[in-house]
């Protein structure tokens with residue numbers, strides 16, 4: 001309690017607390033969150049794996065997570081307990097994560113990544129060697145991609161920014177969009193379309209670190225501003241669902257399914273041939289969840305990637321050489337689902353997984369115990385909240401490793417990280433002796449495990465591959481001043497870098513070889 005309070009007061013994050021607890025409090029510890037709330041934190045990798053994969057019947061989605069999000073998502077995967085409705089939603093949506101469907105929707109990601117490259121080329125020109133913030137651009141680019149994937153409609157947020165910048169050649173119009181920041185960085189004043197602003201507004205009303213999230217959200221939802229934004233989103237989603245139903249009704253279920261090139265069309269098509277229906281309200285929530293769960297998670301991971309690239313020039317160079325070597329015709333053929341596969345470009349996959357491992361974008365995940373259980377020899381009563389940090393393997397102390405007294409080491413699914421290296425950014429750790437990507441090289445659980453693991457894992461990995469490959473081939477992330485280069489974090493729904501400044505330059509620049 002004292003430790004958590006102290007870390008939070010010093011502007012630390014929950015993820016910082018998890019790191020500290022795995023380092024100093026051992027594989028299992030209990031923390032008090034307030035006079036009535038406590039939680040049990042488990043940092044032993046093997047025990048987490050065991051609980052999530054083999055003992056999941058004793059656990060369920062935590063009421064804390066449900067209460068946190070149910071104001072904006074009362075009946076979606078994230079907030080449903082593991083019941084028949086959850087199973088039905090998950091089954092209906094599962095086809096959207098298959099390789100076939102991901103190949104179909106991949107052009108949405110490629111297009112957004114290409115637009116982001118154009119925006120950063122424009123910004124770099126205007127910044128004239130100074131740094132600028134990257135996170136909002138990344139959030140906008142992943143929003144463009146996810147809207148295309150989920151709804152078949154791109155809001156063109158990034159191309160809107162670029163077009164505004166490319167028109168500001170006159171000094172007077174430059175002053176309207178460009179200003180000097182307090183730390184000698186360049187700031188751009190750009191506006192996103194109303195719908196995107198509304199989605200971000202609603203996300204920001206999730207009452208984090210609040211002892212009574214449902215009640216707090218209820219009062220927030222009474223404000224006229226909240227009502228204006230939520231109405232705008234609801235009207236838009238209802239209209240899209242009406243259009244999708246009308247389109248699908250003209251075809252047989254099989255034809256509608258074959259034609260579907262976005263999540264909404266696919267869900268409606270699958271439902272046509274299914275006796276168990278899903279209501280418009282439920283579809284609306286699942287789509288909104290795509291915008292919530294699928295954008296900030298990926299964009300924040302990309303923000304951490306930019307920071308790690310800026311500080312690891314040799315990794316940038318190696319990644320670029322690798323991509324050019326393995327996909328020599330990428331300028332003609334483009335980068336796609338197949339040529340960016342882990343077997344074709346293992347070093348890219350290693351960079352993606354190393355970024356996820358060390359970024360710990362989703363700081364942790366929670367479960368409630370459905371019955372009394374024994375964990376690592378401790379009695380845990382029914383109704384206790386368990387917290388599993390994604391930092392497992394980040395702090396490479398004893399508790400991140402197999403503890404032979406606790407678990408039979410022969411069952412171990414993954415390898416070990418070399419002692420003393422867990423906190424280092426080192427993609428090589430994911431490669432085997434032949435240079436192939438090894439997904440089980442060591443402990444890392446950015447998407448969690450088991451039944452309630454991240455639903456969007458395959459899509460998230462694809463997004464990261466496509467964005468990282470495009471950005472790496474287009475830019476060298478040049479060094480930035482030390483006062484902009486901190487690695488402190490803060491938690492919103494997920495764990496963000498406090499600063500994400502970049503200075504992308506072309507690979508022809510003299511700075512590349514300095």
Ligand code: HEM
Pocket residue numbers: 077078079090289290293294295297298301361362364365366446447448449451452453454455456457459460
């Ligand atoms: C880098 C990107 C991402 C990370 C690190 C991430 C991480 C996570 C984590 C840790 C969980 C909690 C799992 C648990 O409680 O065991 C989760 C749940 C979830 N994620 Fe992701 N996620 C990412 C991207 C996405 C994307 C692109 C989608 C797309 C739709 C998505 C949809 C979901 C959903 C629906 C759940 C709830 C699943 C359920 O309870 O059945 N996520 N994610």
